[in-house]
């Protein structure tokens with residue numbers, strides 16, 4: 632049987648708990664002394680596969696990728712429990728991403744994903760809630776991350792996962808989330824991380840529907856085999872999707888569910904059965920590769936061009952199709 636739990640992803644009010652910030656050493660590999668004319672940028676690919684039953688409406692995940700400022704991307708996962716209150720769960724996540732993209736022009740948020748989240752949340756008028764992750768690459772190679780809930784981000788260097796965000800949750804299957812309701816998490820609850828990246832590092836970010844259905848080793852294998860970020864994002868999403876509908880796949884989600892005490896009834900256990908299966912959900916994957924570009928003497932102009940050609944598109948809000 633497919634893994635499932637009775638727990639709703641719609642959270643009841645809980646006391647707010649600030650997450651301890653994680654601040655790795657701030658030693659940049661793109662220091663002005665070593666490379667005065669180099670800047671870090673991201674080459675980004677993205678792929679979305681909606682929940683099988685939500686294919687017509689595009690699902691409830693939303694994301695955006697922005698090539699200006701060196702590379703910003705974000706994912707929001709609309710909490711599906713709102714459908715029980717006759718609210719379209721996609722509206723909140725999509726508006727949050729549209730607002731996040733719009734606020735990138737605001738000087739105050741250009742270097743702080745947590746402030747971007749604060750402003751985008753405040754500007755969002757739709758009813759609903761969402762988990763969200765925002766990542767910003769600075770020109771010196773510093774990646775800044777703010778995450779509320781269980782969207783994830785991993786950094787792969789030399790074929791190994793060298794960094795992963797941790798999910799935040801109230802209880803199993805009920806992640807922290809920002810909401811239209813006053814009682815919810817806010818930007819102040821965000822997990823905030825800063826990681827110094829080097830050229831060639833790969834970033835793999837996704838909604839919970841991705842990470843619940845794929846193991847780290849599979850991510851590493853796909854990244855190693857893929858010729859580019861677009862192909863990698865597509866292949867990763869498709870592998871997660873395949874697992875998500877496989878009732879015999881012992882997914883990270885079903886393993887986690889068992890570790891939390893969810894399982895098949897005792898009499899089935901006696902027959903050797905256990906709770907396994909993928910988790911059907913919207914699947915969003917963003918793959919980004921860190922590159923460096925050389926700044927010509929008339930500082931700045933050449934970078935914009937190169938970013939444009941690498942990233943393909945400028946700011947765009949995209950939801951699942």
Ligand SMILES: [Mn+2]
Nearest residue numbers: 708839840912
């Ligand atoms: Mn999800």
